[in-house]
Amino acid sequence: MANKIPRVPVREQDPKVRATNFDEVCYGYDKEEALLEASRCLNCRNPRCMTACPVGLQIPRFIAELAAGNIAGAAAVIAEDSSLPAVCGRVCPQETQCEGSCVLGVKGEPVAIGKLERFVADYSRELAGSSPLETSGSDMAAAGNQPSETVAARGLVNGGDPLRSGGGDERGEVSEGCVTRCRRKVAVIGSGPAGLACASDLAKWGYDVTIFEALHKAGGVLEYGIPEFRLPKEKVLRHEIDDVRKLGVKIETNVIVGRTITIDSLMDKEGFEAVFIGTGAGLPKFMNIPGENLCGVFSANEFLTRNNLMKAWREDYLTPIHAGKKVCVVGGGNVAMDAARTALRLGAEVHIVYRRTEAELPARREEVHHAAQEGIIFDMLTNPVEVIGDEKGWVKALKCIRMELGEPDESGRRSPVPIAGSEFEIPTETVIMALGTSPNPLISKTTQGLETNRRGCLVASEEGATTRPGVFAGGDAVTGAATVILAMGAGRTAARAIDAYLKQKS
């Protein structure tokens, strides 16, 4: 039986070697491995994996195509719901979502859904890159590799109902769709996961979508936050963003909404009928402890942006970056792991300083495991109280206090309590603060009628409607820092709400 086959292990770069380079850690499946792993799927009648996916990817359907050897067909199934499969296959927390819900996981190992998604995306991309002629066939066309005109046409037919309705009244929607959707302008602010997902759906349905991006490259956190060794930029990310462009989405970089233009000017002067705000949570938090402005104290955002977006790790780029011989990264989330593993690759001894225990680390298990394998040192139950500087104003040590776990707090986690008199110093050259991020107030401060909550997040309904008519929002800008896939889910939900709003408006 299919479920007797053990989960196919995935090949990875040797930890000792990868600790010195920025090449991708995980090699992914080859075709043989992927087909074998795909054969493990039971194709459940009630696919819990799909329910657990924030974008509702049709997981059993794509895996069935893959198991049958129809990789292009699998890609087409995925493309119906996601423009970023090679990204999601790499960075989604599958263990708590699709794979966490897989029936096979009850008694054994769940199907490696993420690795399969990644294989389908990588295989299709490499095929498209190597021999363009082969990809012009009809099944690859649906995978998003075709010119935008065909996509627009397909979008109008397939996109009859934003939620797959099983194709009941799609024909009726074609003419109606053109009146209510064609050439109506929608602005999407931010080209991260939320914005890309929202823009993709809207473009498939025939809307004229422009994404405004503040930085010089599209991708948001996928570009500036997630390092090359987890998500290769040129090979993987660029390609998937180009796929979004091929849907007809325009991306205007170097436009800061709230400075270069405003939501008002977009709606009043440039004719955008609806706006989606997917600006993420880009504002770094600091601890507000003494010495935090010393030289050598960086936000994880700065450290990662210099390395990822500005490519400081590459000799041929001008961007400076400072790691030194020893680095303390404060925090325990995925961003802390990314910063730590980046500093390690730049040649430093790296400590993760976290106030709870390893069991409470908010980072994905896989990331913690990879970090430990590579030689990151975990200083748990340790909380910084002061950064100590030398006479030149540079960091020389991080003063910390030992913690112990007390009573559970409102999040259910046992809250860390300082142990009196246990202060000690960790000598270090660099301190990187990875304490989480909050939404950037640039837009909320410059837009009338947009409410925010106490944490600076935009107030929005479950469908993504903000307190201002015609303006929608989703992703980290609404929830505070979360995951790529939740942001994509919110982007898709808001796309449906924008579609409904514009239909009703006309």
Add this chain to the structure above:
Amino acid sequence: MYQILTKEMLTPTICRMSVKAPRLAAAAQPGQFLIVRADEKGERIPLTISDFNAEQGSVTIVTQKIGASSADIIAYEPGEAFADVVGPLGLPSEFVNMPPEKLARQRYILIAGGVGTAPVYPQAKWLKEHGVPVDVIIGAKTKDLLIYVEEMRPVCDNLFICTDDGSAGFKGMGTNMLEKVVSDGHSYTQAVIIGPMIMMKFTTLTCRKLGIPAIVSLNTLMVDGTGMCGACRVSVGGKTRFACVEGPEFDGYEVDFDEAMRRQGQYKTEEAETNEKHVCKIGRGR
């Protein structure tokens, strides 16, 4: 791409360029800045905006050759284009949004040092256009390093020039010039100081001595310029502020200049290495 429309060398190391950036030009206000990335491999360099023309869709930048990245920017010629120009960044000068009745009571002295003279120009121009009394001090090490002297004359009431070596105008620094101007009977409700960090520090001290409130424009390190990286953080009145989104202008009395100067030099070692290795390829062999 952002095309360079005009270029002229104001001194052997200071270059003025006008660049096509229509959205930016339409939104810019005095006091704001922009970021240029010359090419794919360049840094994002924050530069002050020294003029903007919404009709032409152009902005004027003045760059001083300091390191590898600024040398790359200066090497561009009209007709060529920068990969990226983004802005306007930061908040406009305080006077831009001041209630008219308050503005009518102001008498400004704008004190410019070196390349910091360029961003003083749009401020003086704005004040002059709005009928606010405005005097300007331009200071430089020596005559050859003075910029914007002729441009400034028509946009201020009194222009005072000083050089450290006395080769042009008053012999002395901006601080000495300011003391002289005040002792000669001029009085001001507000000073705006733009120049090197050390010059802003000492000019602020002089302003304090003379009882003139002082605003300074901080040229801190930055990456994104939108509040994302925190490289620009400065201590103002004991609180950490982000110069890119809460500044660049702050109350000079409250700024911790010593910390700001240290932070500005954070990447000196790395940059020195880059400068040694870097061979500028831009504008060569074309």
